[in-house]
Amino acid sequence: MNYIQIENNTTIGIAEIPEVSYPVFFDEISKLMTGQTERHCANYFGYRLNGKIKLICCLADDLTHQIYVLSCVVNNDDNLRSLSKELLCFEKFEREIHENFGIGFVGHPWLKPVRYPFNRADKSKTIANYPFYSIDSEELHEVGVGPIHAGVIEPGHFRFICNGEQILHLEIQLGFQHRGVEQLFLDKKSLLQRTTLAENITGDTVVGHTTAFSMVWESLCGFKPSKDIQFARTLALEMERIAIHTGDLSAMCTDVAYQLGSSVLGRLRTPMINFMQEWGGNRLSKGLIRPGRNQFPFTPALAERLAQIFTEYEPDFEEIVEQIRRLPSTLSRFERTGIVSYDDILSIGAVGMAARMSGLTRDIRSTHPFYLYSEMKHEPAIKHHGDVYSRFQIRRNEIRQSIKYIKEMLDNVPDATSEVNNLENSSPNAFSIALVEGWRGEICHCAITDEKGELLIYKIKDPSFHNWLALALAVRNNEISDFPICNKSFNLSYAGHDL
Amino acid sequence: MLSLFLIVIAAFFFTGIVVRTKSLASGRKGPGIMQPIKDVIRLFKKGAVYSKTSSIIFQIAPTIYFSSVVMAMLVVPFGQSKGLISFNCDFIFFAYVLALGKFFSIISALDTGSSFEGMGASREALYSMFAEPALFILMGSFALLTGYTSFQEIFAALHIGSYLSYALATLATFVLVMIAMIENSRMPIDDPKTHLELTMIHEVMILDNSGFDLGLLLSAGYLKFAIYGALIVNLFVGMVDYQYAIPLFFIIQFLMAVVVGLIESFMARFRMNHNAQFIVALTSVSLLIFFGAILILGKFN
Numbered sequence: 034m035n036y037i038q039i040e041n042n043t044t045i046g047i048a049e050i051p052e053v054s055y056p057v058f059f060d061e062i063s064k065l066m067t068g069q070t071e072r073h074c075a076n077y078f079g080y081r082l083n084g085k086i087k088l089i090c091c092l093a094d095d096l097t098h099q100i101y102v103l104s105c106v107v108n109n110d111d112n113l114r115s116l117s118k119e120l121l122c123f124e125k126f127e128r129e130i131h132e133n134f135g136i137g138f139v140g141h142p143w144l145k146p147v148r149y150p151f152n153r154a155d156k157s158k159t160i161a162n163y164p165f166y167s168i169d170s171e172e173l174h175e176v177g178v179g180p181i182h183a184g185v186i187e188p189g190h191f192r193f194i195c196n197g198e199q200i201l202h203l204e205i206q207l208g209f210q211h212r213g214v215e216q217l218f219l220d221k222k223s224l225l226q227r228t229t230l231a232e233n234i235t236g237d238t239v240v241g242h243t244t245a246f247s248m249v250w251e252s253l254c255g256f257k258p259s260k261d262i263q264f265a266r267t268l269a270l271e272m273e274r275i276a277i278h279t280g281d282l283s284a285m286c287t288d289v290a291y292q293l294g295s296s297v298l299g300r301l302r303t304p305m306i307n308f309m310q311e312w313g314g315n316r317l318s319k320g321l322i323r324p325g326r327n328q329f330p331f332t333p334a335l336a337e338r339l340a341q342i343f344t345e346y347e348p349d350f351e352e353i354v355e356q357i358r359r360l361p362s363t364l365s366r367f368e369r370t371g372i373v374s375y376d377d378i379l380s381i382g383a384v385g386m387a388a389r390m391s392g393l394t395r396d397i398r399s400t401h402p403f404y405l406y407s408e409m410k411h412e413p414a415i416k417h418h419g420d421v422y423s424r425f426q427i428r429r430n431e432i433r434q435s436i437k438y439i440k441e442m443l444d445n446v447p448d449a450t451s452e453v454n455n456l457e458n459s460s461p462n463a464f465s466i467a468l469v470e471g472w473r474g475e476i477c478h479c480a481i482t483d484e485k486g487e488l489l490i491y492k493i494k495d496p497s498f499h500n501w502l503a504l505a506l507a508v509r510n511n512e513i514s515d516f517p518i519c520n521k522s523f524n525l526s527y528a529g530h531d532l
Numbered sequence: 533m534l535s536l537f538l539i540v541i542a543a544f545f546f547t548g549i550v551v552r553t554k555s556l557a558s559g560r561k562g563p564g565i566m567q568p569i570k571d572v573i574r575l576f577k578k579g580a581v582y583s584k585t586s587s588i589i590f591q592i593a594p595t596i597y598f599s600s601v602v603m604a605m606l607v608v609p610f611g612q613s614k615g616l617i618s619f620n621c622d623f624i625f626f627a628y629v630l631a632l633g634k635f636f637s638i639i640s641a642l643d644t645g646s647s648f649e650g651m652g653a654s655r656e657a658l659y660s661m662f663a664e665p666a667l668f669i670l671m672g673s674f675a676l677l678t679g680y681t682s683f684q685e686i687f688a689a690l691h692i693g694s695y696l697s698y699a700l701a702t703l704a705t706f707v708l709v710m711i712a713m714i715e716n717s718r719m720p721i722d723d724p725k726t727h728l729e730l731t732m733i734h735e736v737m738i739l740d741n742s743g744f745d746l747g748l749l750l751s752a753g754y755l756k757f758a759i760y761g762a763l764i765v766n767l768f769v770g771m772v773d774y775q776y777a778i779p780l781f782f783i784i785q786f787l788m789a790v791v792v793g794l795i796e797s798f799m800a801r802f803r804m805n806h807n808a809q810f811i812v813a814l815t816s817v818s819l820l821i822f823f824g825a826i827l828i829l830g831k832f833n
Contacts, residue, residue, distance in 0.1 A: 290723035
């Protein structure tokens, strides 16, 4: 076997991952991936090892619930055959490896910089000289938006090539938000510092990333979280999903200038995040999750409070989504806008909500279940049209689903344990991987330790990394005035991509 | 002369009422009625900033735009009282003096060299072009019906006509409200609130204007709305005495502001490519008025 099969949330010795030559590595990945719709690349990265580069590829299989891991060692001046030529989902990963180490990928269609890390191989490539795809035509015109967002949220540059009002091509240039998070994980030695870093990978997926980090670190230290810790994290993940989806539905209404939907849904988001404050002291759930301990035990009093909040939330929520569903003017903006086909979604390897809106069942909660999801028998919400309205419906259905799960969970709240594990002995020469379904999709954290058990590399993949390309495909042939609604319906993270 | 004062007074409150209606409809308290005017006063105290790439066109355009609106305001009558200027075919003067202002606002948007403003300018030009036939067929039909060609005479004569002329006036109200929405870039054609450069029409054209210039453009916008309101009032007041006509003027302006606020609260903006269809549909309503006028005149045998 050229690869090892592991389950989600496990730690193995780094030596257990088979190391093969690049041609074998290439063939094995092609064989595993070609024509297999149930498999996708969860993470593919490299790190420096004794003057060479070690590449590690993790492929997730939705049917067998396994993760296939394989590795190979190459030199940084090698020119390797590109996987992206046949398997487009490796495109971004190969670009990242090329940018970090200078490894060439022969036949890669689009070998452009990703996020301009400080220690990149080619320092002459700067954010100012990004090679944009350009056109030479009298009829077409270019529209550049950003990097400063009109709403001053996060920076990113969007370059449209338009024929009048119609978008022919969109190129998204990111990297403005790069903070060197992965390097900071290695530099900061204390567990608290690292947890805080994980919380700040992207501000809207605090629970998702902190859970992924906790899973990785706890499994490196051989700590099995008790029932109440698992309960708290699962509940927090679902609460985050409800809060963000509600806020995004509100923002989608804002972008089509439907004031009623915007203000009602905006108001409904508030009790959700306020509950997080009641529970853990922060509306964005910062500080709620700490590896090795149950920082804020979920008490029966909180359970009663949450049940009451849902009783108030549900009627208003159902009324407004029904209103939006019936209103011709909102439907005419949502339907058949920003369509991404199933084939495109599959070939770019989209994950999470963006995959499910086109009929691709990709949901870590059901395919690689962790914590309480193993008992939940989660059925992913699926839509097939791939338009803005599908994304609207997915969010609506997932909110309903999450409320249902939480209500079931509230029936038996486990007793809190006061046990605290400081997680000081991480296993040496180990590889650990954790997949978590955040509200946006699959979050993947990988860690590799050296012989002393210290972190050698910490690798983070936010779902936005895959899904930005889906946005670029969605807006093709749409009107440029529909770009904001397409963008908001995905609501991807700049910080999560740029790290 | 009277119309001039009434329009200016109405313009003070109009946008404030629209904003307040929207706030109340979404369950918020909202700013005071006078807030838009306070904003304009604040802007008038400031200097303007000009980009190095823009030319003299960009600097004079706001003033021309504002004065074109003021000139259009001068020809609008009120019941028995004529506008400050009144002559035969003054409704054509009205339409084209507004178009002159619009022309300058379009070329000043192009002058900034921004791709957003270029898009906004092209949209504004397209929609105004589509809206133009609606206004002319409407006014032309009334001229045909009454046999006069100046605003004051048309409106005065219209009132004396049969009940059918009230039906026509109702249709005309619809057309004028919609033209007012298009000309002032309100919902459902344009959304002045989202502040997304890619989706706006009028707002995106004035992105580069600041300070005094912006104050001029905003106050011209307020005036423009009140002018269209005044035209609608004229369809109904005719020769009514002032003690009824003046309260009626303010009631109709108030109702129009509330209706605009409600439309903006309870529906989404049109898809950009549906706008053109919507505006062309207005022309067909105008044609209905035209056939109504011919019917009344007995031109059909």
